[in-house]
Amino acid sequence: MKKVYIYKIFERFWHWTQALLILILMISGFEIHSSFDLIGYQKAVELHNVSAWIFLCLIVFAIFWHFTTGEWKQYIPTTKYLKAQFNYYIGGIFTGAPHPTKKLVYDKFNPLQRLIYLGLKILVIPVQVISGFLYLYFHYPAEGMELQSLEYVAVIHTFGAFLLLAFMIAHVYLTTTGHKPGSAIKAMITGWEEMSDEEIKERVISDIEASIKKSRAQLQSNVEIGDLFEAAMNKASLNAGVSSIADTRFKDAIENSGAGYFCIGKDGNYIDVNDTWFKLYKYDAKEEIIGKHYRLSRNKEDFEELQGNIDKVLKTGQIINHGEVKRICKDGSEGYHTLTMSPVYEEAEVVGVEGFIIDTTGQLLAEREMLKKQIRINDELDKKKTSKD
Known part of the structure; x- marks a missing residue:
């Protein structure tokens, strides 16, 4: 202890x-x-x-x-x-x-x-x-x-x-x-x-994750950046004549980007995803996920939280930054990514949800491994100090 x-x-x-x-x-x-x-x-x-x-x-x-x-x-x-x-x-x-x-x-x-x-x-x-x-x-x-x-x-x-x-x-x-x-x-x-040593490790890892999330939230809440992004999206939407789900996919712009794109209908089933999205979830092709419900990529607690935010987008039409979440991949492994969601309109009615995910798994796992390594080094130093005493 x-x-x-x-x-x-x-x-x-x-x-x-x-x-x-x-x-x-x-x-x-x-x-x-x-x-x-x-x-x-x-x-x-x-x-x-x-x-x-x-x-x-x-x-x-x-x-x-x-x-x-x-x-x-x-x-x-x-x-x-x-x-x-x-x-x-x-x-x-x-x-x-x-x-x-x-x-x-x-x-x-x-x-x-x-x-x-x-x-x-x-x-x-x-x-x-x-x-x-x-x-x-x-x-x-x-x-x-x-x-x-x-x-x-x-x-x-x-x-x-x-x-x-x-x-x-x-x-x-x-x-x-x-x-x-x-x-x-x-x-x-x-x-x-x-x-216990295990509790200490979990607490320190939790502290680091909370600090990372706080830093990201502060960056994402920057008013000037938010205004520029919103203005750019509004301009792009007007130029593209966005009016339905079929018109809002911007395939040429997002297929080769580092962000995973998804589009979900009011029934909760995937309508479209880009290559980055299905690769992050370790699917072989987008056809494996199209038509399936988004609950398959979440555990019970995370699904309930995600469902609440998707329902909010569908009912109020607001854009939501869901923050960093854990995903369950096709092979059962887990990953982490940030998630934003916005409404899809058709004739002034919200008919779906679309958004982007940005993978953070590598960064998070690397930070955890560095932390565990530092804890092991500190433990060894403590043991050596104790043995000398």
Whole structure:
């Protein structure tokens, strides 16, 4: 096992400060409700109000940090591996089954954690803040709020407190399910988490792939380049008199290019591909793919994502940059390419989807091999250093 730095300083500060404030708010809040007598009603009210204001300031800083660093993307919900993660928690975790997801720098939370944390951030905590303000300014019409009764506010605020309490109990329990009972808590204190060599390799490879995708996205989102490309395509379309699928294939221009061209009908079947496309998919001739559905070149998860974007092109007519994807070739091997899709019109109606793919397999595999080689070299150096010590 080796240690990997995964939790940043502010991330740890925000986590523990939030936990402490929620704990103080719960203890003082339940004392206000006369659940027990610890510091007295008046002091509990004062402590609760001060902690609430500090918590609100922390939320503002946390929102700013999440959006400026891009960490907000960690909370985007996904159904990928959701069922596997649920099955792991209700059964696999007790039988020593492997974890269905990996903790990576751009993917720290599993699918269930994403849903729960997102729910807390956009539902539970906002409800607590709003109901708390209603409590704080109740019967103060001069300051802008006046309610007839606190009954419903009290029920909502207390229910939210019990949800937070249940979350904290479950959260603390799950921190003990790592390879060591206290490893997750220790990682959130120091920022360094223990991982196996295989997990470290996967994380570093993931970091590099994410950086590559980010660089490509920044290049592709360049406004001037985008404007020039769109203007050139519009001009070419007008000159060619584009009005139907048969007219939009631009065979002479694309047959000898390095990009693979494809055209798909509304039924999802391939209408046309160029030589580059079927060679990238390792077919012997385009006739092997024409008339077949595009699902044959994707696994289940990737197909669902691609289907969603193709449906969007067909329904809205917008051009979509699908980014880098994995393809399944005729012989079962895998490759990688970037993919863009645009609508095909016939008499002002979208009747299909066409686009281009650019192969990135060689570059991606070369980068992975260089990374693995560097990791092997570092491992050897570590072994030599250990033996000398």
